[in-house]
Each structure stands twice: as structure tokens, then as C-alpha cells.
Amino acid sequence: MQKKLQLSVVSWMLIVALIVLLLAVRMFQQQLFYDPFIPFYHKTVADKQALPEYDGFRLFAHYFFRYALNTVLSLAILWIMFKDKAIIKLISVLYGVLFVILALLLYIVLQADVPSFKLIFYIRRFLMQPLPLLLFVPAFYYQKYLKQ
Numbered sequence: 001m002q003k004k005l006q007l008s009v010v011s012w013m014l015i016v017a018l019i020v021l022l023l024a025v026r027m028f029q030q031q032l033f034y035d036p037f038i039p040f041y042h043k044t045v046a047d048k049q050a051l052p053e054y055d056g057f058r059l060f061a062h063y064f065f066r067y068a069l070n071t072v073l074s075l076a077i078l079w080i081m082f083k084d085k086a087i088i089k090l091i092s093v094l095y096g097v098l099f100v101i102l103a104l105l106l107y108i109v110l111q112a113d114v115p116s117f118k119l120i121f122y123i124r125r126f127l128m129q130p131l132p133l134l135l136f137v138p139a140f141y142y143q144k145y146l147k148q
Contacts, residue, residue, distance in 0.1 A: 025073075034059060036059075039052075051117075056110075071099075081140075081141070098126075102126050
């Protein structure tokens with residue numbers, strides 16, 4: 001009989017608390033982070049207007065800070081679920097590589113003569129939201145399931 005991945009009540013409570021923290025990062029994003037693109041994408045038909053003025057260093061520093069915060073919370077969730085150092089090391093490297101690729105891509109698109117507003121929107125979305133967590137949890141759960 002297959003043994004399922006089981007978590008204690010305390011583990012579930014910690015996971016819920018960490019998810020609430022991820023939601024808090026999203027809820028208070030305008031107070032915590034510099035991002036002139038948030039109101040830009042909320043109020044305009046982006047293809048019809050020019051990009052807002054922005055401080056590039058400050059923008060990328062805040063993207064890094066937000067990405068790092070989401071990464072730490074995501075890694076904590078994954079640690080509680082799987083308690084496997086190899087998984088955490090692998091995911092840490094993946095998060096780092098993903099940030100470098102996305103940040104470089106965003107920088108290139110922002111510097112383009114005719115930037116793609118939708119591409120900027122989606123790259124920002126991956127930098128701002130803990131979307132990789134939604135991929136890693138089922139992937140590593142399935143891997144753990146196959147090993148048991």
C-alpha cells in the first residue's frame with residue numbers, strides 16, 4: 001500500500017500562515033514596493049499610451065526585493081511540505097536563474113524603441129507573483145509519490 005505525504009496539524013497551520021503572508025505581500029504591494037506600472041496597467045489601455053516614467057534602479061531593486069520575499073516564503077512552504085534539502089537547493093537555484101532571466105528580459109523589453117506592453121505585463125507578473133510555487137508543489141509531490 002502506498003504511503004501518502006502526510007503533514008501534521010502544525011505543519012498545515014504554518015503553511016496557511018505562509019500563504020497568508022504571500023497574500024499580504026500582494027495586498028500591500030502599493031505601500032511596500034515602488035512600481036509605477038501597477039496603476040498604469042489598472043487604468044489604461046496600455047497599447048494606447050506611453051510607458052510611465054520610472055526610476056530603473058529603484059524599480060529593479062524593488063522587483064528583486066519582492067521576488068526574494070516571495071521566494072523565501074515559497075521555500076518555507078516547500079520545506080514544511082517535503083523536508084528535503086536537495087529539493088530546497090534545486091528550487092533555490094531555479095528561482096535564482098529564473099529571476100536573472102526574467103529581469104534581463106524585462107530590462108531589454110523596457111529599453112526597446114517600441115516596447116511590448118503585454119510582454120512587460122506578463123514578465124512583471126512572473127517577477128511579482130509566486131507562480132513557480134504553483135508548479136513546484138505538484139511536481140515534487142508527484143515525485144515523492146512515485147518514490148514511495
